[in-house]
Amino acid sequence: MLRSKGKQLVFVTNNSTKSRADYKKKFDKLGIPAKVDEVFGSSYSAAVYINRILNLPAPKNKVFVVGESGIEQELDAEGVPHIGGTDPSFRRDIEPEDFNSLADGSALDPDVAVVLTGLDFHINYLKLATAYQYLQRGALFLATNTDSSLPMAHSLFPGAGAVGAGVVKAIGREALSLGKPSQAMMDAIEGKFHFDRSRTCMVGDRMNTDIQFGIDGKLGGTLAVLTGVSKKEEFLAEGASTVPMAYVDCLGDLLV
Amino acid sequence: MLRSKGKQLVFVTNNSTKSRADYKKKFDKLGIPAKVDEVFGSSYSAAVYINRILNLPAPKNKVFVVGESGIEQELDAEGVPHIGGTDPSFRRDIEPEDFNSLADGSALDPDVAVVLTGLDFHINYLKLATAYQYLQRGALFLATNTDSSLPMAHSLFPGAGAVGAGVVKAIGREALSLGKPSQAMMDAIEGKFHFDRSRTCMVGDRMNTDIQFGIDGKLGGTLAVLTGVSKKEEFLAEGASTVPMAYVDCLGDLLV
Numbered sequence: 001m002l003r004s005k006g007k008q009l010v011f012v013t014n015n016s017t018k019s020r021a022d023y024k025k026k027f028d029k030l031g032i033p034a035k036v037d038e039v040f041g042s043s044y045s046a047a048v049y050i051n052r053i054l055n056l057p058a059p060k061n062k063v064f065v066v067g068e069s070g071i072e073q074e075l076d077a078e079g080v081p082h083i084g085g086t087d088p089s090f091r092r093d094i095e096p097e098d099f100n101s102l103a104d105g106s107a108l109d110p111d112v113a114v115v116l117t118g119l120d121f122h123i124n125y126l127k128l129a130t131a132y133q134y135l136q137r138g139a140l141f142l143a144t145n146t147d148s149s150l151p152m153a154h155s156l157f158p159g160a161g162a163v164g165a166g167v168v169k170a171i172g173r174e175a176l177s178l179g180k181p182s183q184a185m186m187d188a189i190e191g192k193f194h195f196d197r198s199r200t201c202m203v204g205d206r207m208n209t210d211i212q213f214g215i216d217g218k219l220g221g222t223l224a225v226l227t228g229v230s231k232k233e234e235f236l237a238e239g240a241s242t243v244p245m246a247y248v249d250c251l252g253d254l255l256v
Numbered sequence: 257m258l259r260s261k262g263k264q265l266v267f268v269t270n271n272s273t274k275s276r277a278d279y280k281k282k283f284d285k286l287g288i289p290a291k292v293d294e295v296f297g298s299s300y301s302a303a304v305y306i307n308r309i310l311n312l313p314a315p316k317n318k319v320f321v322v323g324e325s326g327i328e329q330e331l332d333a334e335g336v337p338h339i340g341g342t343d344p345s346f347r348r349d350i351e352p353e354d355f356n357s358l359a360d361g362s363a364l365d366p367d368v369a370v371v372l373t374g375l376d377f378h379i380n381y382l383k384l385a386t387a388y389q390y391l392q393r394g395a396l397f398l399a400t401n402t403d404s405s406l407p408m409a410h411s412l413f414p415g416a417g418a419v420g421a422g423v424v425k426a427i428g429r430e431a432l433s434l435g436k437p438s439q440a441m442m443d444a445i446e447g448k449f450h451f452d453r454s455r456t457c458m459v460g461d462r463m464n465t466d467i468q469f470g471i472d473g474k475l476g477g478t479l480a481v482l483t484g485v486s487k488k489e490e491f492l493a494e495g496a497s498t499v500p501m502a503y504v505d506c507l508g509d510l511l512v
Contacts, residue, residue: 091349094377103411121350121381123422128379128414136412148425155359156392158384158426165425166379169404170418 016118042179067118145179272374272400298435323374401435
């Protein structure tokens, strides 16, 4: 409907487990026409930030990934070298000798310059400890996003922010988040699509990511859809921190 | 030396992976004379709190444990039923069907009333998600301690606080900590030893746990030992938040 009116659509997601190509497949299945280029995920945002903004000189430009294959695919697409992630050698229990080899650095890759945390269904102590050791040695600390929870199976589960929280607590400082509501993501999207912010509307179902993203980005409009984590009561309450300009019960209401 | 002067000694540790009996064995190895009853660990503190203070009526008094065997041993000693912990069925990757059975509650034990997090070298997403689901259903949230880091192999590693941080971030509230510097632990120790606080000295090597514990507990003295995580510069700096009454380079200096 929006497309038939000539509107440019960009699908902006914080889910870091899926690459843009994965999302394209998902949209195909749902019967939603979308191109890979119209999808902007937090993994892609992080990869673009690392490659184009940080632009670290090789060979000291490797990323230690705490996350799933979506992050790895986007880093590959941007030509950023990485370790960790889905590598089976990190999907195991920590052993007594790991403490020694991590402490003396012999288990660490001296070319790692960045720790990037995202949603990781295979999080374990070995990954937490390895990420922490890189950070202690001065690696930059990035996160695809810091969502506390993840809607799944009609319930909520720990999100990327919960997975990364162990590293945050250990090192005592927050990661730079490249997902919503981080404006680093808005800048990256603008860099690619050159849209007019005043004539752009952010549509989303989560106040502290989607709607906050639109407000902080000074977009012309913000539309809340009540099919997700956030409830109407949340932003209709007096003194609510994030208030959308308008809301609809479901996306279908836009068709009316 | 202190013992020969008739001093009562209590060894207070935040390490939740070991039970008091484990510590007794460790002291034996080090040639330090100590009785099990003189050891007060954060796992024991948590078990005492759950059994004697919470004193929940059976059968809805089970504890879901995120932690190692030290916690289980102390809960057993206090007769507190528990699940999770070292149970191999929780030491595995989360599977797609787990999301459904956790979301609809069929994988959950209706008698769980408490989630207790400690240091867990086998932390994984399944444990995070299970703990989070119990908390969402109203379970009490306790932690043996919230130390961000753990000294090991002449380096630092993620501590119990880092392991529990994922659950904290997901649920959006802190756990009640039963370890140093929590005064719940001081009260539990006093309940057992009936000591005179004004004539008691806390000796420790970490400012934000050990020394803070003594200060908050209004003990007569606090003595920092410079063999641990905290450095002299930390408390000698102007405006330092936690300052010991005295300090020594190492415990052996007490013998002089």
